[in-house]
Amino acid sequence: MRYEQPIPFYMAYPFLLPLDQEQAQEKDLQVMKSFYSRRAARIQEKADRECDRMEYDGSMMFDEYPDKFMMEHLCRKIEQEVLKEEEGNTSVLIIEETCQGGQGSCGNRREEEGLRDLIGVILFNEMFRRRSRHRRQKRFY
Numbered sequence: 001m002r003y004e005q006p007i008p009f010y011m012a013y014p015f016l017l018p019l020d021q022e023q024a025q026e027k028d029l030q031v032m033k034s035f036y037s038r039r040a041a042r043i044q045e046k047a048d049r050e051c052d053r054m055e056y057d058g059s060m061m062f063d064e065y066p067d068k069f070m071m072e073h074l075c076r077k078i079e080q081e082v083l084k085e086e087e088g089n090t091s092v093l094i095i096e097e098t099c100q101g102g103q104g105s106c107g108n109r110r111e112e113e114g115l116r117d118l119i120g121v122i123l124f125n126e127m128f129r130r131r132s133r134h135r136r137q138k139r140f141y
Contacts, residue, residue, distance in 0.1 A: 022133070029129075040118065042085070046078045047123040051130055061127055062134055075120045082115065 036044060054061040060070055 022136070040122065043078065043082060043119055043122050046081055047119070047126045050074055050078065050123065051126050055130060062131060071124070075116060075123060078119050078123065079112070079116055082119070083112070
């Protein structure tokens with residue numbers, strides 16, 4: 001096979017290509033995060049801050065099997081911060097979802113339970129992303 005142009009110098013080091021891919025994925029992630037609602041964006045900021053605090057070698061975030069109790073504790077901590085922040089905001093509406101059907105067929109679900117679920121999804125996704133990046137970086141050192 002004959003090349004028209006010489007191979008770029010970085011092609012001699014194939015381990016640099018995943019770093020370019022990671023940067024492209026990070027850029028794409030930032031674009032997708034820009035579509036978050038205001039509430040989800042605030043939760044994401046708080047999850048980022050918590051993950052920043054835990055991002056060191058030996059952290060429970062990088063354990064093979066993270067402690068479920070500590071993960072739930074982090075979710076509750078973020079939930080308390082979000083609710084405290086929203087308490088000052090008078091435009092917060094508490095919405096109760098109800099099911100159509102007979103009595104007791106579905107029951108009511110409070111907004112705080114949905115908030116806790118959202119916080120869990122955002123926090124665990126952020127932790128997963130950082131754990132994956134940590135594992136990939138360990139291979140290069």
